[in-house]
Amino acid sequence: MTILERCGAQAPTQESRPWPRAVVDADGWRFAASQLAEGLWELLALWAEAYVVHSAVRDPASGEIAVLSLPCAHGGYTALAQWHPPAMRLERTIRDLFGLEPIGLPDARPWLDHGRWGVKHPLGTAQSTAPEPPGYQFLPAEGEGLHQIGVGPVHAGIIEPGFFLFTANGETIVRLEERLGYVHKGIEGLMVDSDLDRAIQLAGRTSGDSTVAYAYAFAAAAEAALEIDVPPRAILLRALMAELERIANHLGDFGAICNDASFAVMHAQCGILRERVLRAANACFGHRLMRDRIVVGGVTADLNKDGRAVLRGLLGEITRRLPRLAELYDKTASLQDRTVGAGVLNPALASQYACGGYIGRASGRNFDARKVIRYAPYDQLVFEVPVLAQGDVNARVWIRIREIEQSVAIIRQILDRLPEGELRAAVSQTDTSREGAAAVEGFRGDIFVWMRISAVGAIERCHLRDPSWFQWPLLEAAIGGNIVADFPLCNKSFNCSYSGHDL
Amino acid sequence: MRNILLESFRGALTEAPPDADGAMLAELANSLNERARERLGRSLSIRQVDAGSCNGCELEIHALNNAFYDLERFGLRFVASPRHADVLLVTGPVTKNMREALERTWAATPDPKWVVAVGDCARDGGMFAGSYAVVGGVSAVIPVDLHIRGCPPTPTQLLQGLIALLQDKKPRNNCEAAL
Numbered sequence: 001m002t003i004l005e006r007c008g009a010q011a012p013t014q015e016s017r018p019w020p021r022a023v024v025d026a027d028g029w030r031f032a033a034s035q036l037a038e039g040l041w042e043l044l045a046l047w048a049e050a051y052v053v054h055s056a057v058r059d060p061a062s063g064e065i066a067v068l069s070l071p072c073a074h075g076g077y078t079a080l081a082q083w084h085p086p087a088m089r090l091e092r093t094i095r096d097l098f099g100l101e102p103i104g105l106p107d108a109r110p111w112l113d114h115g116r117w118g119v120k121h122p123l124g125t126a127q128s129t130a131p132e133p134p135g136y137q138f139l140p141a142e143g144e145g146l147h148q149i150g151v152g153p154v155h156a157g158i159i160e161p162g163f164f165l166f167t168a169n170g171e172t173i174v175r176l177e178e179r180l181g182y183v184h185k186g187i188e189g190l191m192v193d194s195d196l197d198r199a200i201q202l203a204g205r206t207s208g209d210s211t212v213a214y215a216y217a218f219a220a221a222a223e224a225a226l227e228i229d230v231p232p233r234a235i236l237l238r239a240l241m242a243e244l245e246r247i248a249n250h251l252g253d254f255g256a257i258c259n260d261a262s263f264a265v266m267h268a269q270c271g272i273l274r275e276r277v278l279r280a281a282n283a284c285f286g287h288r289l290m291r292d293r294i295v296v297g298g299v300t301a302d303l304n305k306d307g308r309a310v311l312r313g314l315l316g317e318i319t320r321r322l323p324r325l326a327e328l329y330d331k332t333a334s335l336q337d338r339t340v341g342a343g344v345l346n347p348a349l350a351s352q353y354a355c356g357g358y359i360g361r362a363s364g365r366n367f368d369a370r371k372v373i374r375y376a377p378y379d380q381l382v383f384e385v386p387v388l389a390q391g392d393v394n395a396r397v398w399i400r401i402r403e404i405e406q407s408v409a410i411i412r413q414i415l416d417r418l419p420e421g422e423l424r425a426a427v428s429q430t431d432t433s434r435e436g437a438a439a440v441e442g443f444r445g446d447i448f449v450w451m452r453i454s455a456v457g458a459i460e461r462c463h464l465r466d467p468s469w470f471q472w473p474l475l476e477a478a479i480g481g482n483i484v485a486d487f488p489l490c491n492k493s494f495n496c497s498y499s500g501h502d503l
Numbered sequence: 504m505r506n507i508l509l510e511s512f513r514g515a516l517t518e519a520p521p522d523a524d525g526a527m528l529a530e531l532a533n534s535l536n537e538r539a540r541e542r543l544g545r546s547l548s549i550r551q552v553d554a555g556s557c558n559g560c561e562l563e564i565h566a567l568n569n570a571f572y573d574l575e576r577f578g579l580r581f582v583a584s585p586r587h588a589d590v591l592l593v594t595g596p597v598t599k600n601m602r603e604a605l606e607r608t609w610a611a612t613p614d615p616k617w618v619v620a621v622g623d624c625a626r627d628g629g630m631f632a633g634s635y636a637v638v639g640g641v642s643a644v645i646p647v648d649l650h651i652r653g654c655p656p657t658p659t660q661l662l663q664g665l666i667a668l669l670q671d672k673k674p675r676n677n678c679e680a681a682l
Contacts, residue, residue: 116599122635153604156583158551158561161601182600183555186636202630208559208655252565269507271569272516278566288657289559328504499557 003041003059003066007031016435017224021054021067029070029078032057037083042354044439045448046080046090047463048098050124053077056437056448058354063372067437067450072100079105086353086470097188098124109137112181112502123189141167141175149484153182160498164487171483176476184502191462196222196296196427199459203449204291206464207500212245213442214464215294220375221449222296225436231422234298235377240414241281241290242440243407247318248277249443250400253495257397258329260489261338269325273318280314283307298424308415315408326401339394343490345478347391353470357445358399359494363391369441383410391478393493431455442467444497466500516570520577521659523667546578547668550588550612554605554641555631556595560622560655564592572658579665585611590668593645594621596628597638609645617648617668621661626650
C-alpha cells in the first residue's frame with residue numbers, strides 16, 4: 001500500500017508532481033504521526049496555507065514520498081510535535097505565520113514572530129497589531145552552581161545573527177537554547193503573486209551560501225509542475241555549478257573549523273583554494289557565487305572552451321593540495337585533540353530528525369538526495385556518499401573532505417560528457433494551476449521546495465525548507481556536556497544557515 | 504606542515520590594491536570631514552553587523568581576509584566588539600527583528616564612527632523591500648556614510664570602498680551631527 005492509501009487519503013483533487021498529494025482526515029493525520037513517532041517514516045517538510053496544513057513524508061524502506069494535506073476549517077489541527085519532536089519549530093512557525101493552532105503542541109511560545117512585525121499571522125488572516133514589547137521565556141535550567149551566558153543576536157565574528165543561551169556548570173554546558181528568527185525577511189510572503197523569474201531570484205537569496213542549490217531546487221519544482229523538459233546541456237551545467245558551490249563551501253568550512261581550534265595555517269590554505277574556486281566560477285559563469293545562473297527551464301550562462309580549461313586547472317590544483325591538507329589535519333595532535341570526541345551527535349537523533357547533509361552522514365544517516373532521489377543528472381553519474389558513525393566534529397570534517405573528492409570526480413565526468421545544445425527550454429503557459437515539488441542536495445543537506453503555480457504563471461504558494469530546520473535543534477543536543485569554549489568549533493562543524501531557516 | 508609553510512613563501516598571492524572607486528569617493532566627500540579623518544587616522548577597526556542578509560555578503564567580506572586580498576595590509580581589521588570599532592559594516596535589508604540590535608550596536612560604537620552599508624539590500628531593501636518583516640535599507644535605521652553596491656559586492660569592490668574611506672581627503676561641511 002502507498003503512504004496515501006495507508007493514511008486513508010481521498011483521491012487527489014489536483015495532480016502534484018513528482019510526488020502525489022492528497023487530503024487526509026484527522027485519523028489519517030494521526031496515523032502519519034504515529035508512523036513518524038515510531039521512526040517508520042521521516043518528516044521531510046511541514047508547511048501551511050490558509051486553512052490547510054501539508055506534510056511531506058518519506059518511507060525510508062521503499063523510498064516513497066507523499067504529501068498529506070489536512071484541512072483545518074476551524075483554524076486548528078492536531079500537532080505532530082506532541083509525538084514527533086522534529087515538527088516542533090515548524091508548527092510554532094505555522095502558528096506565527098498563518099494563525100493555525102497546532103492543538104496539543106507542547107510549546108506555546110512563538111518562534112519566528114518576535115512581536116515586531118506590526119502584523120499577526122502575516123500569511124494567513126493578517127491582522128495589524130501594535131508592536132509588542134519583546135519578551136521571551138527561555139526554558140528553565142535548575143540546579144546548584146549553574147550560571148547562564150547569553151550570546152547574540154550580534155556575534156563576535158562575521159556571521160549571521162541568532163541568540164544562544166548557555167546554561168553552564170563551571171565550564172561544562174548543561175543546556176543550550178537557541179532563539180532564531182532575527183533574519184526573517186518574509187520570503188514566502190514576497191513570493192506570493194510573483195512571476196517565476198522574480199520568485200527564483202528570491203529563492204536564490206534565501207541562503208547566500210546555497211544560492212545555486214536553492215535556485216536548482218526551485219527550478220526543479222517549477223519544471224515538475226509545468227512538465228518542462230530541461231535541455232541535457234543545462235541539466236549537466238546545473239550539477240556542475242552545484243558541485244562547485246559544494247566544494248567552495250566545504251573548503252571554506254574545513255579551514256574555518258580548524259581556525260576555531262586556533263590552527264590558522266589551515267584556514268589560510270583552505271582560503272586560497274576556496275578563492276580559486278570562486279574565481280573559476282566567475283571566469284566560467286560570470287558570478288563568483290553563480291547567483292541567478294539557474295532559471296526555470298535551464299541556465300543563463302554557458303561554459304565555453306576557456307571555461308573548461310579553467311575548471312580542469314582548478315580540479316588539478318585541488319587534487320594536488322587537498323590530500324596534503326587532509327594529512328596535515330590528521331597528523332596535527334593539537335587539532336585532533338579538539339575535534340575528536342567533541343560535539344557528538346547521537347545517530348538515533350540524526351535518524352529521528354531525518355537530519356540531512358554532512359551532519360546526518362557523520363552520524364550514520366545514509367541519505368543524500370543526489371543518490372536517494374536520483375534526480376538528473378546524478379542518476380547518470382558515478383560517485384559515492386561517504387558515511388561515518390562517530391558523529392563528532394572530526395567525523396563531520398572527514399565527510400566534507402571526502403565529499404570534496406567526490407565532487408571533483410563528478411565535475412570531471414560532467415566535463416567529459418557535456419553535450420552541445422540548448423541552454424533553456426521555453427516556459428509554456430498552462431491553462432490550469434499546477435503543483436510541483438523537488439528536493440535538491442545543497443552542500444548543507446537536502447533543500448525541499450513545494451509550490452503551486454496559477455494558470456497565469458504566478459506563484460500562489462511556495463514553501464522552501466532549508467536543511468537547517470532539522471539540524472539546528474540537534475546542535476542543542478550535541479553541545480550538551482561540552483565546554484563553552486568548544487561551542488564555536490562545534491557550531492562551525494554544523495554550520496547551519498540562519499537566513500535559510502529564518503526565511 | 505613544514506613543506507606547506509615553506510611553500511607559502513614562494514611568490515606572493517596578494518593582489519595589487521585596487522584604486523578607490525570614484526563614485527564612492529564622491530559619496531564620502533559628502534559625508535566625512537577632515538577632522539573626523541584626523542581623529543580616526545589611517546588605521547580602522549571594522550565591526551561587521553548582519554542586519555538581515557542572506558549571508559552572501561558575509562562570504563565575500565570573509566574573503567577580504569584571505570591571502571589574495573589581505574585587508575590588514577591597509578590597516579583595516581575586523582574586531583569582535585562594536586566598542587572597539589571605528590566602522591560598522593552593515594549588510595542586509597534591515598529586518599524588523601534585527602532593527603533594535605542594529606541600533607544598539609550603533610549606540611555601542613564610540614564616536615567618531617562611520618557606517619558602510621554593503622550590498623544592494625543594504626541600500627534600499629533590494630528584493631526584500633516591501634515585506635512585512637523588513638524595515639528597508641540601513642539608512643532607514645542609522646546614518647550611512649558609504650554604500651557599496653553588489654549582490655554581493657566582490658571583494659575587489661569591497662576593497663575599493665574601504666580604501667576610499669582611508670584615502671579621501673576632501674573636507675566636507677555638514678557631518679558633525681551624524682558623527
